[in-house]
Amino acid sequence: MFWILIPIILVIALLAAAVFFFKWKNKGPEPEKLLKTYMSYIEKQDYEKMYEMIDPDSEKKKEFLSRNENIYEGIGASDIQIKIKETKEDGAKRIVSYTTVMQSLGGEISFDNTATFQRDKDKGYVLEWTDSVIFPDLSAEDKVRIYSDEAARGQIVDRNNTVLAGTGQAWSCGLVPGKMNEDASADITKLAGLLGLTEDSIQSSLSQNWVADDSFVPLSTISMSDETLVDQLLEIPGVKLTATEVRSYPLGASASHLIGYTGSVTAEDLEKHKGEGYTSDSVIGKSGLESLYEKELRGENGYTIAIEDENGEQKSILAYREKKDGETIKLTIDASLQQSLYDQFREDEGASVAMNPYTGEVLALVSTPSYDNNAFILGISNSEWDALNNDEKKPMYNRFRQTFAPGSTLKPFTAAIGLAEGTINTNESGGSQGTSWQKDESWGSYFVTTLQGYSPVNLENALVYSDNIYFAQAALNLGAEKFTAGLEKFGFNKELPFEIRMTASQYDNDGEITDEIQLADSGYGQGEILSNPLHLASMYTAFSNNGNMLKPYLLYKDDPQSEVWISEAISPENTSLLVNDLISVVNKPEGSGYAAHRDDTTLAGKTGTAELKSEQGTQGHEIGWFSVFTTDANISKPILLVSMVDGVDGKGGSNYVVEKDAAVLDQYLQ
Template structure:
């Protein structure tokens, strides 16, 4: 259907005398029987050849209808109902009564229409012509009747979190408009309205000048947030709520301005879930062309980003349609066709709205992202990218200034960071340790020896040295994880070897699409697909070099430490009684997992551990911090740092199992990964303490 609003096809205009037809019409159809004439006439309807149809009628016997009125009436109805595939059958001609009985059937926007009908004809010396009446279109259609084509809008499905909390659904907004006839001091009023609505006065004048506008029309100007009445006794109402309430009150004080409630798609979590949930917008001409035949019309909305776009087909539903004949008093005479609406399907996600919001609130000013999972099922509990934007703004309508500000914001709020791949730094070390154990190239008890805070294999490395922050003894795998020793893991990578490491990372999903509903950037260990040098290999051991990881991929690999070495597939669609689905079976052995887990436990629970800031006495946690340096050379002091913290509930039987991975760009002046640890601690306190 092409229209969602109800509309009327007008009745026949004042009749005028047909001229210019003459005997040429008879000559054109000379020799045709009434049956053949009827078939030719009906064939022209499907082709939209209204002028040829007119040549087949006896205009005088048809009330002297003009070609213009004939075309207007037929075209408006047939094209308005989207008539297609006209078929005529069971034709029975009576020469005595000069009638042709037939059965017509065709498809419409509301489904198939089929009816029995009767057409009259005249016969002259040169042949026969049809007598046109409105009933030739539909038997029940009179000259003053109209055909109503009304959409029955389908409800768009809601997007829900695991507990049924609405992430996207039907809500109320405020529609601000003008009743032109009630404006006083028009120029001054429009100037004030334009200032309050941040619109150009010329734009408002243009909207008021539309052909359909009368003095009593309500002319919609802008959609604003719905502001509920502030509760009595509220000491500190949100500043933006107070500001919006004041703006709408000032608008209502202008004579001629009206504000009414209007249903619209709303996003209760706003900025906290924008990159995940996305937003809808009105369809464009390009959308209608791309999705032709899929039930979209000019008043439709379509998912543009996030879950709204990913599950567009399921959420959209399909509008119903009702085609009726209505008399000139507006009374319904008969229903010609009707198709029921099919409401869209609700999409329930594994997301925990409270955790999603908590992650956003902690990092909302930081360029970064967070991924939270249930490590026992693979269910994704939160996907957050910061800074963010408010999906509701796209429903209300962004001004050019707002759109420009979003695009020029240095924090890149439109950029979805959880979909990208980043330098993981030391957060990759547990994976490297497990790879070394699996390939038999590392002995977890071997003491690599204390070589200080700087090391290189030999002089062939030139000016390149691997540096670390802490000296400790013995230099074993467990301690290397606790102290996050770059030198140990550089040596470990060299022991593993480039080929072993490449093959192992390939087996762990590097260079592959992550099996997840949302498309993520694949992780990689080299720009060329190969580790080209010893220095690159050593760098890769502690998450530098050309190694890049998607945060969801990193979180998925960490599930191996709680599932006997099996990596679980991350999932976003909620299922009752969900069980973990293995993505990478036997990635590591249970024995190797336990050996690595000893060090990860120490990261959070040993006072020397780099993640000790997240230590809890009520819940045993394990994890790994990471600080990735981004600089042009080893001597570069102006480079930035990416901070990571990956942490999870260590006990398999934990009451609220959680695996949380957070990343923040540019933490060099904020305490490195310690900044992320402190933020994650608040999230853990809120979630585990519920």
Template sequence: MKRIFLLLTAVVIVVGAGVLIFNGVKKLLPAIGEEKAEKEPETPEELLLYYMACIEDGKYDEMYRMLDAQTRSEISEEAFAERNKKIYEGIEAADVRVTVTQAQESGSQAATVFYDTTMDSVAGEISFSNQAVFLKRTGEEEGYPYALVWEDSLIFPGLTAYDKVKVTRDEAARGTIVDRNGRLLAGRGTGSSVGLVPGKMPDNEEGLPGETEVMDSQAELGGETAQSRVEDTSEAVEAEEENESVIRLAELLGVSTESIRKKLSAKWVKPDSFVPIKTIQKLTDQELMAEYPSEETIRKKELQDALLAIPGVLITDVEIRDYPLGKAAAHLTGYIQQVTAEDLEKHPGEGYRSNSVIGRSGMELLYEKELKGRDGCEISIVDEQGNKKATLARITKRDGETIQLTIDAGLQQALYEAYAEDKSCSVAMDPYTGEILALVSTPSYDSRDFIYGMSQTLWDSLNEDERMPLYNRFRQKLCPGSSFKPIIAAIGLDTGAIDPNEDYGNVGLSWQKDASWGNYYVTTLHAYDPVVLKNALIYSDNIYFAKAALRIGEKDLTASLDKLGFGQEIPFEISLAPSQYSNEEGIDSEIQLADSGYGQGQVLVNPIHLAALYTGFANDGNVLKPRLRYQSDAKPEFWLEQAYTQDTARLIEEAMEQVIASPHGTGRSAYREDILLAGKTGTAEIKQSKTDTTGTELGWFCVFTPQKNADRPILLLTMTEDVKGRGGSGYVVGKSKEVLNYYFSRE
């Protein structure tokens, strides 16, 4: 508990007709955990303040030492400590403030101290006025000059020895996460709780522990009578040898027999109790009735049958946190877990308890405060029959909020299915509002596995998988390859370094500036004429953009990229790796500068950042701020106003239309007769050196609808690893076409 603050203001002691006024307490009270004070408490008011201060560190023995002889004859020290401990710690009393309002002597042997108390509790602030009676000790008695006459009402006015202080909790429902159309992404679902009924287990003659009076939903604190104040509990008895049912159940559920035995030994367990062991995926009626059940359904049915064959096993429905899209949205939604001791220490006073859950990643973590809500709680005094006598404090329950995202669940699912077997990530957004329509990283994991209980085997397999399913690729920075060329083109045009109509001349498929480059050459895949900007984008000419970067120069290129958000935090709800153009402060060689022109060198770009930069070509040069939180009246918000001039944006957009429409365009496979598209492909080489033939390739494709009046506007950017030998960026174009076909044709 926090430090108890003691206040003594205008204390009036009435002695006959005389009045003595104390304006404060100097060093009268020993501070808890510190050296003893210069002066011990002597007067009744000082003793009261000291008594209340002892609550802070649970010094119930010291409090008991202050009681008068009659009180100590009626209640043992153990019962006294237990009563106070249960109540004060049960309500989580903290920051207790005491103000003495008056101290009045009653003859020469007694004094009454009137005081006000305010304290924080699990149900909010508790305030009350009270009084305490002190008796003057005789010369033969040891201890302080005055002894406290203790009654239960000293804890709370009106509390008797036969009453209990009850804490009743009303658990708040965690908020849901939904897509733009209200489709559930994370929220309430139904699972199957697998458990044991001890009385129906064979060989269960060992006995079970007794019942405790403290339950999950409510706790009754300090309820012993004056005659019997020690709670009667019985010890848990464990079987000497593991029950066969326990062994078989542990094997099927992937848990330890020790964990099962521990749950069976809990104090609340009775022979007819249902003791939950683990939650598994529910086998739905639809799955059971399926004419051609999936492999997953068959597996779930076999597991359920095997579990029910174990004597004592029962399966019942239980409410769980569900993620309907499963692996398709796991990196986006994240997951929740039970709080740990570290969580409770990190979030004091925020309403977390040992059985609470907390968001660990994704939206569950990002919007934890909004999703969590606030549990309702009431602290009351109840009599022996359970009737409420008084309410001491109450907090009204507030359920968590519904978080609506800009995500299109159908598009999210389609992108996941298209790239499920690849190491890939995709960003889909509305190019005219900045709304993110999908964020996918593959391969993936299932958020529900953290709800059902992640087995060690599954956890190890996820961590040891070389494809890294736990790795969130859309948060990283990656080599963009030729998908970066439109950005270089825009910088070249706006700095005046590039004349779009200048013919750079056909130099073949390899080129170097001069002999100073040694054996280093820039290579490209296609020869064409004339070598002007538009054709360079259509054919994705590395040599053209290497020359363009050299003309722009290191100073103007790095300054322009700085203005486009490189090296800066990207304004987005999710934390993203900042893009870079160099591992150092600048670009330190001509070769690195030339390579940067076609997205190689040391250029690394976050996919969401790159997608946002492409919105500038669709919005007259204004780069939109990407956003994930849905608004019914979505309006575009500029992140980088006039990142490119209007003429530059239009010229590059028209060239990217030809990347799709031209028979020579690298994105030709995505061409449609019915919908105008613009885009750019990219293949990034990831290798140790120019001569390395063992490296891999990243394939990129960014495509968007360049007309604001499009029925279903979209900007789709995808990166896929290991496309070498699989068609390079052409592999990504083909997959993206499948997704666009779904998006444009659905009802």
């Protein structure tokens, strides 16, 4: 019996051993899967997990983590794909052949490679790691070098190729430690005050590991034009100034809201633009057109990624990408007109828009007061930043993108809606002979007021004298439904099609006029009506294009062609009628825009003063407007100008704006 059991026991033991060997041999994932997992950790930058998968006998963890991080992140490795070709057994080892394709700063890198896995009794298969796992030609003594060829950032120029953003020069101010006084504490205090830095930050810069006695330690960038500051700095022992290239904005404050500025990338920028080639040393557009056209302006840096031996000799090139300089962005803007408008309104809280009324080209976009965007390039101090942000006039606020009560500049469009609906008849008188009016006693103490009486009370005179009562009645005669439908036909509550996003114009805070008094006020551009200056300019292009509203645009075209945004916003017949009335506004001595009339060319336009009252009978805060355009399509420089000043109280109302625009037109048209 015993001898019979022996063979059975042997068979069972052999079977158990086979099962144990099979389980031991196949413990954990197969090498092919392990390799893919290992490679997936590279993009996740999880080098700890990678280390856990290699030969456990390795004691060079710190070197492994540093080597992999420096190489993979240095070359900008991404989108790593591997394809297994074959797997061979070599005793207790498995050798996996595979192809790798990855993206890098220098473009695509591809290569064939092998990875060796050995069995571990506890972990299953582990990777036998050598430097060649990173790249086949890489040994422990070799280095992966990245050489960059920086692309030049593209310029922004105006229609006449005047540079609005380009390359300029400034002084890089720094210290040479070996030339400083032995006790430099007083000098550092003085230097900190001149540069707007803290003494601690200067000391920290001087304490960096690489700093030697003859090193130049850069601290700040300053304008070459500030000669007084330069002289004061050079009086301090150890201070050195070296010329350096910087982004420069020749128009400065006059175009800063339009052009914007660049700055060093932040961690948030790197995350937002991951995989786009930005590094911690990159510059990126922060606002304005610098940000809007960042992709076109920045270009693409050139890179060479190579393996070099311990003697610095090149063994192989992994990737090469030729640099591509940024594009030049040419605008329809006229730099001299932009400057002229800024000079006139620089102290006012306002905005100005200029267009060619026959093409839609935007000739100027100005917001005042303003700030100098060059300050952000040279390095703005905390005190300067605080001053900008705490200034009650809000110089950083971009007003040409916002909406404001348009006042009487809306009246021609109330008239256009009334003419289209048949509620205004130019042959009949309307309005009131007085300067104060209410519909009936249901309005209580509320009256619509206007500045002066006149006769006869008709559409032309209502526009010439800017009669609020006439247009309040016009809106009431239309009714809220027809009036607001008419405004929507002019683009209210719609996004303006333009390169820069503008706040949409509105006729009511909640989208519907339900109050009778509000409707009356809306007829002359108050109530809850808000208009964006560029949208208003687009509305006025209808008077130059047989009633069609043009789409404004900013990118220059060699052969400018107009594009209609809203067709037949006004009928051709009514357009002609209203243009004649608007000519009277500017050219009749009693007209509210007469201060801008010219003898060399005929202008048409409309003034507007929106009085925002907290309650009836109180003195209101006033917003002044002037919309004016040349009426001759054949003159060499046709122009449509819309200017707004928020705060014309005590300055003569809209006439304050008219006189300033007249000075601008004088310079532009002559």
